Amino acid sequence: MGIRTGFWLRAAGMAPCLPLPLYLLLPLYLLLPLGVAPGSAAAMATAEAPAKIRIAFAGDSIVDNYWSGVGRIVDANPCLKNSIELGRFARNGTGLTRGDRIYWPREIKRIGDNFKPTLSVLSIGLNDQQFIVDGSGVRTAWGAPDWTDKYRHELDEFLQAAVATRSIVLMVGMPAMRDANDNNAINGKNAMFEAAIAALGDPNLHYVEPWRLRPAGAESFASYGPDRTGRLVQIRTADGQHFTAAGEDLAASYLFPKIVEALEAAGKNLDQCLTKQTKDE
Amino acid sequence: MKHVDPSDLKPQPPDDPLRVAAIVIYLTLALLVLAIPQSLTNWLSDMNGNPVQEIALRGAGILRNVSQRIGVAGVYRRARDAFIAVSGVEPD
Amino acid sequence: MLFPTIEFAVFFAVVFPITWLLNDHNTWKKLFLVAASYYFYAFWRVDFTLLLFASSLLNYLAALVIGRLQSRAWRLAVLWIAVAANLGLLGYFKYYNFFVAQLINGFDAVGLKVDVGFIELPLPVAISFFTFHALSYIIDVYRRALKPTTSLLDILFYISFFPHLIAGPIVRANKFLAQTVGRRDPANIRLGQSVFLIIGGLFKKVIVANYLSTGFVDGVFRDPTAASSLDLVLGMYAYALQIYCDFSAYTDIAIGIANLLGYEFPQNFNYPYRAVSVQDFWRRWHMSLSSWLRDYLYIPLGGSKFGTFATYRNIMITMALGGLWHGASWAFLIWGALHGAALVIERALGLAGEAAAKQRGPLATAFGWLVTLQFVCLAWIFFRAPSTDAWLGYFSTMFAGARWTTTMTPFVAVIFVLGALSHVLPPRWLEALDKRYDRASLPVKVAVPFVAIYLIAIAAPGGIAPFIYFQF
Numbered sequence: 007m008g009i010r011t012g013f014w015l016r017a018a019g020m021a022p023c024l025p026l027p028l029y030l031l032l033p034l035y036l037l038l039p040l041g042v043a044p045g046s047a048a049a050m051a052t053a054e055a056p057a058k059i060r061i062a063f064a065g066d067s068i069v070d071n072y073w074s075g076v077g078r079i080v081d082a083n084p085c086l087k088n089s090i091e092l093g094r095f096a097r098n099g100t101g102l103t104r105g106d107r108i109y110w111p112r113e114i115k116r117i118g119d120n121f122k123p124t125l126s127v128l129s130i131g132l133n134d135q136q137f138i139v140d141g142s143g144v145r146t147a148w149g150a151p152d153w154t155d156k157y158r159h160e161l162d163e164f165l166q167a168a169v170a171t172r173s174i175v176l177m178v179g180m181p182a183m184r185d186a187n188d189n190n191a192i193n194g195k196n197a198m199f200e201a202a203i204a205a206l207g208d209p210n211l212h213y214v215e216p217w218r219l220r221p222a223g224a225e226s227f228a229s230y231g232p233d234r235t236g237r238l239v240q241i242r243t244a245d246g247q248h249f250t251a252a253g254e255d256l257a258a259s260y261l262f263p264k265i266v267e268a269l270e271a272a273g274k275n276l277d278q279c280l281t282k283q284t285k286d287e
Numbered sequence: 288m289k290h291v292d293p294s295d296l297k298p299q300p301p302d303d304p305l306r307v308a309a310i311v312i313y314l315t316l317a318l319l320v321l322a323i324p325q326s327l328t329n330w331l332s333d334m335n336g337n338p339v340q341e342i343a344l345r346g347a348g349i350l351r352n353v354s355q356r357i358g359v360a361g362v363y364r365r366a367r368d369a370f371i372a373v374s375g376v377e378p379d
Numbered sequence: 380m381l382f383p384t385i386e387f388a389v390f391f392a393v394v395f396p397i398t399w400l401l402n403d404h405n406t407w408k409k410l411f412l413v414a415a416s417y418y419f420y421a422f423w424r425v426d427f428t429l430l431l432f433a434s435s436l437l438n439y440l441a442a443l444v445i446g447r448l449q450s451r452a453w454r455l456a457v458l459w460i461a462v463a464a465n466l467g468l469l470g471y472f473k474y475y476n477f478f479v480a481q482l483i484n485g486f487d488a489v490g491l492k493v494d495v496g497f498i499e500l501p502l503p504v505a506i507s508f509f510t511f512h513a514l515s516y517i518i519d520v521y522r523r524a525l526k527p528t529t530s531l532l533d534i535l536f537y538i539s540f541f542p543h544l545i546a547g548p549i550v551r552a553n554k555f556l557a558q559t560v561g562r563r564d565p566a567n568i569r570l571g572q573s574v575f576l577i578i579g580g581l582f583k584k585v586i587v588a589n590y591l592s593t594g595f596v597d598g599v600f601r602d603p604t605a606a607s608s609l610d611l612v613l614g615m616y617a618y619a620l621q622i623y624c625d626f627s628a629y630t631d632i633a634i635g636i637a638n639l640l641g642y643e644f645p646q647n648f649n650y651p652y653r654a655v656s657v658q659d660f661w662r663r664w665h666m667s668l669s670s671w672l673r674d675y676l677y678i679p680l681g682g683s684k685f686g687t688f689a690t691y692r693n694i695m696i697t698m699a700l701g702g703l704w705h706g707a708s709w710a711f712l713i714w715g716a717l718h719g720a721a722l723v724i725e726r727a728l729g730l731a732g733e734a735a736a737k738q739r740g741p742l743a744t745a746f747g748w749l750v751t752l753q754f755v756c757l758a759w760i761f762f763r764a765p766s767t768d769a770w771l772g773y774f775s776t777m778f779a780g781a782r783w784t785t786t787m788t789p790f791v792a793v794i795f796v797l798g799a800l801s802h803v804l805p806p807r808w809l810e811a812l813d814k815r816y817d818r819a820s821l822p823v824k825v826a827v828p829f830v831a832i833y834l835i836a837i838a839a840p841g842g843i844a845p846f847i848y849f850q851f
Contacts, residue, residue, distance in 0.1 A: 074601050081605030097841075106332060139332070184499055230480050230497050236487075238480040239766070240708075244502045251766045305399055305565035307824065308639060311574070314825040315832070316392060322829075323836055330385040366837045374790040376590070377841060 059274055061265065062093040062123035062173070064114060065130040068180065070096040071249040072127055075258025076265070085279035093121045101134040102160040105141045111167035112141075118171030125174040125269060127261070130164070131195040132180060132247060135188075154198075161202050169208045174268050177203060178261065179216035184227040184246025210272075214264050217257040231256070323363050324351035380422040382632045383585050390419065391636065398640050402562045409536045409559060412640075416541040420505070427503040430468075431539055437464055438513040439534040442520040446527035458521045462514065469510045472502050477707030505545045507704055511671055512538050516552035518675055525553045533559045540642070542633040546626070548647040548667035555642075563641030570824070571816035575809065576635035578831040579801075584628035585839045587798040591621040593840065594791040600763055603773035607782035611773060617791075618763050619756045620798040623651065626665070627801075652755070652802050655739075655747040657721040658731045660755055672701050690726070695719040705762070710770065714761040721754055 063073035073094050080086045095117050100108040110130065117123065138146040138156045141163075146156045168175045179196035183189045196216060203213040218225045219241070231241040233252050241253030249257055266276055320327050327347045334340045354360040370376075380386050394415050401408035417428050441461035448454045479495045486493045516537065519525035528534060537555050538544075599606050599614030606614065630647040637644045647667050654660035661669045677697040683690040695716065702715015725731045730747070739747065764770035787795075816827060 078602045078605075081602045087605075107329070184501065227499055228497065229499060230476055237484050240476070240480070246499075246501055251769060303565070304568045304570060307821065308565075308568050308570050308573075309396065309399075310821060311570065311824050311828065312392070312395060312639070315828045316388060318825070318829045319832060319836075322833055326385060326836070363833075363837065370837050374838075375788060376594075376790070 058091045059089055059124045059269060059276075060091050060093060060121060062095055062117050062121050062126045064095040064117055064126060065097075065110075065128045066100055066132045067096055067098040067248060068132055069127065069129040069178075070094065070098070071254045072129065072178065072257060072261055074251070075249070075254035075256075076127075076262055078255060079258055079262050083279055086276065089276060089279055093117070093123065095121070099133055101130055101132065102157065102164055103134045103136050103138045105160070106139040106143060109141050111163045114164065114167040114171060118173065123171060123173040124272075124274060125176065125265060126168055126171065127176050127178060127265065128168060129178045129180065131192065131199070134195065135191050158198060158202065161198065162206070165202060165206055165211060169206070169211050173210070174272050175208075175211045176214050176261075176264060176268060177212070178214045181216045181218070181249075181257070182225050182227040184229070184242070188247070189227065212268060214261070217260045219256075234259070320350060321354050322359050324354040324360050325363075327351075380419055382629065382636075383581050386422075390415075395639065399565070402565075402641070405559075405561055406532065409532050412541075413532065413535045413539060416536075416539040416544060419541040420539065420544060423504045424501065430503055430506075431509060432535070434465070434468065434509060434513055435535045435538045436531070437461065438517050438538070439528075439531050442517050442527035442534075443529070445517065445520050454521055458517060461517050465510050465514055465517075469506055471498075472500065472506055474703075474707045508547050508549065509538050509544065511549050511668075512543075512552070514675060515549070515671060519552055525556070528556060530559075540637070542637040542640075542642075543644060546629045546633075547665075548630050548633065548644050549671050550644055550667070554645065558642050565641065567638070567641060567643070569638055569813070569817075571813035573635035573638045574816065574824075574828050575813055576631040576638075578828055578835075580628040580631035580635065581832065581835050582628075583624035583631070583798070583801060585835055587794055587801075588621050588625035588628065589840045590791060590794045591617050591624070591798065594794070595787050596621055596763070598786065600769065600773075603764070603769055604776050606776065607784050607786075608777050608780050609783045609785045610787070611777035613785060613787055613795075615756050615760055615777070617787075617795055619652065619759050620795065622759065622762070623648070624798050624801065650802055650806075652752055653748065654751050654755070655736070655744050656725055656730055656751055657718060657754060658725055659736070660751055661718070661722075668701070668704075672697050676700065691723045694722050694726070698722065709767065710761045710764060714758055717758050717761070 061076070063069045063076075073092060073096065077092055080090050080092060095113075097108050097113070100110070102110055114126075117126075134157070135148065137148045137150075138153065138160060140146075140156065140160065146153055165175070165177070168177075177199055179199060180192040183192055200213045203211050219228050219231050227242065227246065229240060229242045229246075230238050231253070233239045233241075234255070239252045240250050241256060242248065243250055243253075266280065269276060324347065328344065328351055331340055331344045331347055351360065380390060394412075397411055398408060401411055417431070420431060421428050438461065441457060441464075444457050445454050445461075448457065476497050479497055482495060483493055516525070516534070520527045533556055536559055537550075537552060540550075540555070543550055596614055596618045599610050600618070603611055603614075627648040630644075634644045634647070645667055647665060649663040649666065651660055651664035654663050677693055680693040680696060681689055682693060696719075698719030699712055699716045702711045702713070702718070705711045705714075722731070729735055736744075760770055760773050764773055816824065819827075
């Protein structure tokens with residue numbers, strides 16, 4: 007038992023094999039990165055030429071999965087890499103319900119002002135099975151009769167703020183979840199997203215159906231699925247909500263053509279970078 | 288005049304380790320709540336509404352007012368802002 | 380409930396006084412601590428508390444039966460049934476889908492189709508840890524190294540005690556059950572040590588591990604082929620520091636918390652990146668797991684008793700299964716097998732063991748440290764890379780040596796150095812710090828944790844990621 011008998015001294019007794027001067031090398035060795043001129047991704051991003059197409063990924067943690075997957079598609083193609091800049095603006099554990107924490111309409115405006123996206127990929131709602139605190143601090147209990155109306159109001163504010171950034175906005179529906187309650191909730195929210203976007207009727211605002219493992223038929227959660235080569239691999243993480251790297255690639259190969267299509271419709275053509283095959287991927 | 292023989296004095300009992308540990312734990316927590324009152328309010332706000340939470344929130348609100356009045360809450364906010372500015376990490 | 384959260388602070392603030400108030404009523408105290416531990420576990424999922432209870436009950440009954448049987452063959456039979464039940468439970472939740480996928484892929488490769496369904500159930504948090512706790516108990520009873528306890532409460536307490544429940548350290552039954560008898564002496568509280576273990580753990584997790592992860596490592600591992608070679612080299616070292624700071628933080632806090640409640644846990648880390656050989660590394664890294672694997676897997680396999688080949692085979696099996704214990708993926712298996720191969724090579728070259736270490740001069744020791752550190756850090760790439768493509772891409776891009784620029788910010792570089800300090804500060808300094816703290820006045824004793832946690836809160840990221848080892 008370490009605690010009783012001088013934990014640190016025991017540790018010292020067990021770790022004497024290396025002469026002391028050599029330990030001095032350890033910090034030097036680990037100080038290596040300080041000697042290298044840092045090129046912060048953020049700093050580099052702001053210094054990029056403005057001609058690049060800027061794609062912002064904003065919302066809860068699911069959007070981080072899309073950012074990762076799309077990032078790999080872009081990184082793998084030097085032409086795309088020179089033409090597109092991705093912005094990662096996921097705020098884990100957030101949603102539209104807690105305006106006292108992250109008030110997403112304001113956050114979206116901040117992203118618009120600072121990053122100036124050409125296109126925004128949004129995904130939100132994963133953490134919203136809870137009470138609502140609106141921008142002015144008024145609480146609405148989870149399960150209260152007016153909860154859905156309040157949520158719809160928060161959603162409208164969020165979508166309007168996204169449109170106000172004057173970027174093309176793709177609101178992506180949430181994929182199937184393992185937990186039945188989560189699944190019911192996200193199905194309801196996806197329907198609400200679609201209806202709200204249709205009601206707003208803004209030509210720059212589009213609802214994107216969630217990625218599905220099976221394009222046809224009833225969709226249910228599956229932690230394993232075929233990758234691009236057809237091998238069965240784990241595609242969803244152990245929490246039953248997020249994607250593994252392989253799942254991110256599947257979701258991104260579904261989402262990326264939608265991004266290309268929306269950009270094309272807005273006159274931002276990426277044809278010079280894409281073969282027919284990569285375009286459809 | 289009566290002289291006290293030092294040998295008559297009882298040796299000072301060593302600090303009771305449990306008492307000292309309890310004081311350290313609770314005073315540390317109390318000071319943290321006073322110094323960063325928003326943390327407690329935020330945590331309580333995360334709960335779905337119930338009567339206990341209402342009372343606790345009211346208590347936390349009093350603590351926050353005290354902290355603000357003596358200027359402690361502001362110190363944390365300014366230090367946090369300075370850290371964010373220097374480090375470049377995502378703002379709250 | 381994560382350690383570095385207000386929930387846990389409130390939970391502990393309630394558990395601490397009640398535990399000590401019940402100190403003279405041991406049964407009530409244990410009942411209370413079991414209830415508190417189940418409440419702690421229920422924060423993740425309420426229904427899995429039943430699984431935790433069922434596992435404890437099964438092993439309690441199995442140990443009682445094994446303890447009563449005189450025939451060695453019958454004892455062994457009951458042990459095998461209990462081990463199979465424990466591993467069956469672990470396998471069902473943790474490995475079933477992985478093996479089904481390999482089965483289907485394997486048949487598919489030879490043109491055959493098999494139809495086996497997957498199960499869509501969440502992995503119970505801590506299942507690997509509580510299964511290993513339970514196994515250590517029944518195997519020790521079988522070996523007659525421990526008498527089976529007739530108290531179900533003691534077993535419930537041993538397996539579920541909340542400081543070690545989620546991510547260890549793996550406490551041996553004989554060490555823990557001895558502590559469940561009678562009242563605990565408050566004089567055993569080492570306040571200075573516990574305070575510094577908790578503060579140090581919070582710093583390592585909240586500041587070092589979190590910022591290294593979100594500020595650098597995640598980005599590098601997201602798409603290694605797009606990163607520069609220098610970023611990949613730095614990413615490898617940064618992840619090595621991240622996983623050490625993350626995991627050792629958890630067990631440091633667990634040890635500190637348990638000590639404040641009057642219980643003692645074994646040391647789990649001992650400057651692992653100072654190791655001068657891979658064998659030395661495993662005596663310093665996750666020490667409670669490596670000693671568990673040695674005592675309950677390597678030695679039952681025959682250890683080093685049956686010749687060179689059998690020894691090498693036993694090492695490889697132990698390390699490969701040790702790798703697989705971390706998760707159902709080829710990468711973990713490869714990681715474990717690589718460590719096994721390194722241990723075998725060290726043995727074959729006569730570099731393993733105390734005698735070989737003593738014969739080494741300073742230069743050879745330094746060389747051993749350098750090689751071991753590089754090996755361990757390279758092997759971590761398998762542990763972290765999300766897919767086969769990712770680690771293949773990582774190695775090919777890193778060793779291609781193209782582009783020597785870095786995206787590491789000065790802030791992350793500072794965090795990197797602060798994390799490295801955890802391996803540079805001499806242990807005697809920390810020991811002296813503990814002693815000075817214990818001698819300090821009460822105001823100083825309060826000021827130290829307050830100021831430290833206050834500073835950590837100022838520099839903490841917005842959200843705290845779960846500990847890496849929670850998924851195991």
